[in-house]
Amino acid sequence: MSVTNKLYIVTGAAADSDIGLAICKKLDECGARLILVGRREQALNETLNQLEGSSHVVSPFDLCNLQDIAAWVKELVKQHGAIDGLVHSASYQGYSPLRSISPKQINQYLDINFSAAVMLTAAVSKAKQFNPGASLVFIGSAAGQRGLKARTLYAASKAALTSMVQSAALELAAKKIRVNCVAPAVVSGKKAEQQFATLGEEQSQKLKDAHPLGLSKPQDVANSVYFLLSDLSRNTTGVTLAVDGGFLAG
C-alpha cells in the first residue's frame, strides 16, 4: 500500500513545528490526504497553505481533552471516511529537574505525550473507524531510551510510547493495524536552538558530539514516518525506530 489517496491524521501539524511540518510535506508530496491537528487553527492553515494537495483539511483540537478524543475521531470518520493511519507528533517538551517537579507538571507531559496517544489508538482502532492495513506512528524520542539529566518527565513520557506500541501492536495485529514509534535524538531546527540556548556553549557542544553522524534533519524523521506508514514496512509492528545520528549507539 502506498500512501497515495490514503487518509492520515497528523497531530502537531502547525507550521512552526519543524518535524510536524516536514511530515505533512512528505506525505503531501506522496499524494496522501491529511487531517491536520493542533490547537491553533491559524498555525494549521499556515501548514495547509504550504501543501500541494487540495483534499487536506484542518481540525483544531486540544488533545489534552482526553475524554473527547473518541467522539472527535468518530466525527472525523463521519465527515472524511475511515482512517488509513495516524502520526502523533504533538508533544510537550522541556526540562524538569527533580528539585522543582510538581504533580501538575507530571500531567503536563503525560497527557499530550502519552495519554492522548493511547486514546487516539483506542479511537482509531474501533470497528469502522479504520481501513485494513492501517498504520499508527508515534513520535517518541531517544530521551525515552536512555537516561538524561533533568529530563525525567519528558523521557518517561516517551519511554511509555515505546512500551505502548509493543502491547498495542500485539492487540491490534488481528485487525491488521500496525503500531510503531520513531525516536529522534536532537533534530536541527527551532527546538534544538532553544535547547542549545538553555544548555550553554560547552554542554551544547557535548550534546552535538554525541551524534556521530550529526543532528538529524526534520526530513529524516519524515522519511522514517513515511516508511512506517507505507507498505514498505508491511511486516513491521511494535518497534521503535531510532533516527538519531548514532546517539543511542554511544
Ligand SMILES: NC(=O)c1ccc[n+]([C@@H]2O[C@H](COP(=O)([O-])OP(=O)(O)OC[C@H]3O[C@@H](n4cnc5c(N)ncnc54)[C@H](OP(=O)(O)O)[C@@H]3O)[C@@H](O)[C@H]2O)c1
Ligand atoms: N525537536 C527535536 O529535537 C525532537 C527530538 C526528539 C523528539 N522530538 C519529538 O518530535 C515531535 C515534534 O517535535 P517538534 O520539536 O517539531 O514539536 P513542536 O514544535 O514542539 O510542536 C509540537 C506541536 O504539538 C502541538 N500540540 C501541543 N500540545 C497540543 C495539544 N494539547 N493538542 C493538540 N496539539 C498540541 C503544538 O501545536 P499547538 O500549540 O497549535 O497545539 C505544536 O505544533 C514531538 O513529539 C517531540 O517530542 C523532537
